[in-house]
Amino acid sequence: MSLLKFDRRTFLKASAASVLATGAAAGGARAAGVTIGIVYVGPRDDFGWNQAHAVAAQALKTIPGVTVVEEENVPETDACAKTMESMVNLDNANIILGTSFGYFAPFMIDLSKKYAKVQFRHAAPLWTPALPKNLGSYFGYLNQAHYVDGVAAGLSTKSNKLGFVAAKPIASVLSNINSFLLGARKTNPSATVQVIFTGDWSLPVREAEATNALVDAGADVITCHVDSPKVVIETAEKRGVKTCGHNASQAPLAPKGFITGAEYKWITIYKGYASDLTAGKTLPNMVSGGYEADMVQNTPFGAGASDAARAAATSAIADLKAKKPIYVGPLKDNKGNLVIAKTYDNLDPYLDKMDYLLEGVQGSTT
Amino acid sequence: MNESAFVIVLVALIGGALRVSTPFMFVALGECLTEKSGRVNLGLEGTLVLGAMTGYAISYKSGSPWLGVLAAGCAGSVLGAMHGYICKLPKVNDIAVGIAMMLFGTGVAFFFGKPYIQPSAPRLGSFSLGAWTGNLEITTALQINPLLLVGIVTGLVMAWAFANTKWGLIVRMTGDSAASARAMGVSVDLVRFLCTTAGGFLAGVGGAFLSLYYPGSWNQGLSSGQGLMAVALVIFARWSPIRCIIAALLFGAAGAIGPALQSVGITQGYYFFNAAPYILTLFIMIASADSKRAARDVPGELSITK
Structure with missing residues (x-):
């Protein structure tokens, strides 16, 4: 047994040596x-x-x-x-x-x-x-892709009622809801969006309940802003209503009702970092953008998208790439206050501070 | 709130009770059985998650969701048996082991569950109790999964067995006084081992309901503490299987309040409404608190009461 006796000093020496060795080897690789x-x-x-x-x-x-x-x-x-x-x-x-x-x-x-x-x-x-x-x-700026979702959803609804399952009433979520509404209103002026807040980013059972409640209340297109939209999309598909996705592609989850979805395109940013680092350039501290910078995208259309919806959404994407504004003032919130007095550029910092739901959205931020 | 909104909320509450309550019911019944024999198994949260993962994985591999339910139950019994065996050893605290088993169960489920987050497994079917009304909303709200009925029947059988059978008497005696059980020649450890294993089986089946029916997919945030809530429900139900069923149904209905009210336009204060199940539980506990009656219902051998 004495051979196997653990000697702290030897162990420390050996591990220090191995760390140095790997450090040196990897240090050499870094230059490459x-x-x-x-x-x-x-x-x-x-x-x-x-x-x-x-x-x-x-x-x-x-x-x-x-x-x-x-x-x-x-x-x-x-x-x-x-x-x-x-x-x-x-x-x-x-x-x-x-x-x-x-x-x-x-x-x-x-x-x-x-x-x-x-x-x-x-x-x-x-x-x-x-x-x-x-x-x-x-x-x-994922709200731009949600706007495109809305444009397609406005042409896909029969009840003129769209459902939105949201996690928390923070600016980025509210901006997605409001953009979804404005997109829908563009193709269907009588469309309304009903929002249900679940209260947290990942609560599968409550997300399923919220989806069911929205369908029960008459919504026939459902979208969401939660961490993992799988449950919302699958529940809506089971209930036979159409869906728009969020964050990544959920198209395989809803073979019948999927219209399109709002997706990030992180690769644009990541590739930029990689090439700047390779070239030895200083990285920018703040990188952000939407369609105009190729940083967001929409999921390829699913079976739920009609030809009219596809055409409208495609031309909406072209508009956004040409920096055409989403928030065209004046706009009121759903309590009747004038919140957007003029037309704002899509990346205007004023819009980042959004704490209201626009007129046409049924729901409350508190 | 106008009349039609009231109906929508009411239908949503009933629907919520039928959809959400089953996992609570199974875990609560399993825990009720274990606690009746004199042990607390806090590990059922882990059992629930492992059951959900196993059920989904087996359903995906075999194509048969019911086989998945069975496998989930078996995985749950393995965890229950581990708990039962470890607690048999001298000077082992069942609550501490339960917490360890909870972490172990979730860890194992996350580790082996990784490849099953993406694929879509065959789910359990359902039938509607409201088809005769011809009303689409009611038909959808009254969709029932057979497991709910299995849970209710299990609860009724347990209640009957505790009161009327020799086995039930042995379990209750072991839970109330280990010394009397030993005097009768009953192996206390064996009874508790079997009760914890059977309790684990039930909790595992509850997990399969989560992943195979509602919400019906496997991911790591699936349970979000439902197993722990169900263990608390047993105390709330004062160790009666029948009251466990009622408590689970009430809890499920209360959980539907938040989304249902928002869907009819009552949108202010949803954080408060989302907390409804917990507030309701607190109020009923306070209202039904009665030290004498509680003392009569609680199994005398539970380490929390000793």
Whole structure:
């Protein structure tokens, strides 16, 4: 037994040596290419937010010279800092992409100070110029794709009532709901959107209940803004109504009723990071955009989309690429207050602070 | 609220009770059986998640959802048997083991469940109790899965068996006084082992309902604490299988309040309405609190009361 006796000193020496050895080997490899570390809060195949990022990560891997390291199901706690730190130290990541809202403060802020040579980018518009320069934000204006959903949905409804299952009444969710309504109103002026808030990002049973409640109340096109739209789309398909997707492609889940869906196109941003890093350029701190920058897209039309809906949606996409505004003032909220006095550009920061539902949406933010 | 809105909400509440209550019912009945024998198994949340994953995976692999339900029950019994065996060892606290089993069950389910998040498995069917009305809303709301009926029958049989059979008496005696059970020549450990295993089976079947019927897909956030709520429901139901059924139905109906009210245009305060099941539980517990009666109902051997 004495041979197997654990000697702490020998163990420490041996592990220090091996860490140095791997460090040196990987350090040599660093010059050759770019290593990108991506951290997800949920499973990569959730039919939603995480999948949208994972699809882009998969595409990144095909670029020569780019190595991608990923970790999924990382909670928004100290655990994400540990994951990112090990990507920096063990995998020699040049850039860390944190894809969940809660990763930013304090974890990514602290890490960006600790590792000044590594770039940190976070998928929500939280970066401010006061924060470290190797930290930054990126996001897509998904509301533009929801607007296209609305344009198609307006031509797909018979009851003129559209249903929206939403998680929480925060600006990005409200903007998707309002854009969906404006899109629907464009092709169908008598369309209304009924919204049900579930209260959290992932509550499968309540999402199913909300979908059923919307269909019971007469909605015949359902869309959503929750982390994983799988349950909403499948429940709606079971009830025989049409659906528009969110975040990633849910087309396979609704072979009969799927119209189109709002998807991110993260690969545009990720490719930009990879080529800037390879070229040794300084990365931008803030990257954002919608259709005009090729950062969002719509899922290819499903069986639920009529020819008229396809044509209208396609021309709406062309309009957005030409920067035609969605929010054409004056517009009132559903309590009668004038909230949008003039016509705003699609990327206007004023719209990022949205805390109201427009006239035509049945629902409340509180 | 006008009359038609009232009807919509009422129909939604009944529909909610029929759709959502089944997992609560199975877990609560399983826990009721285990606790009647004198042990607390807090691990049923893990059992529920593992049952959901196993049911979905087997249904996908075999093409038969009912085989999935059976497999889910078996996976649940394995976890129950583990709990039962570990708690038999000297100086082991069943609550601590339960928490460990809860983490173990969810961990195993997440680990093996990874490949089954994307594929679509055959689901359980349903039939409607309201088809005779010819009304589409009522027909849809009264869709019932056979497992709900199985749950109700199981509860009734349990209640009858506890009161009228030798087996029921042995379980109750083991739960109320281990010393008397030993004096009667009953193996306390064996009875508790079997009750925990059977309780695990029921909780596993409840999990299969989640993944194979409603909401009907497997993902990692599927249970979101329903197993733990169901364990609490047993205390709420004061260890009566019949009251477990009623509690589960009430809880399911209350869960439908939030979405239903928003769908008829009562949109203010949905956080409050979404909390309705918990508020309701609290109020009924306060209203029905009676120290003497509670003391009579609770199995004397439970470690929380000793």
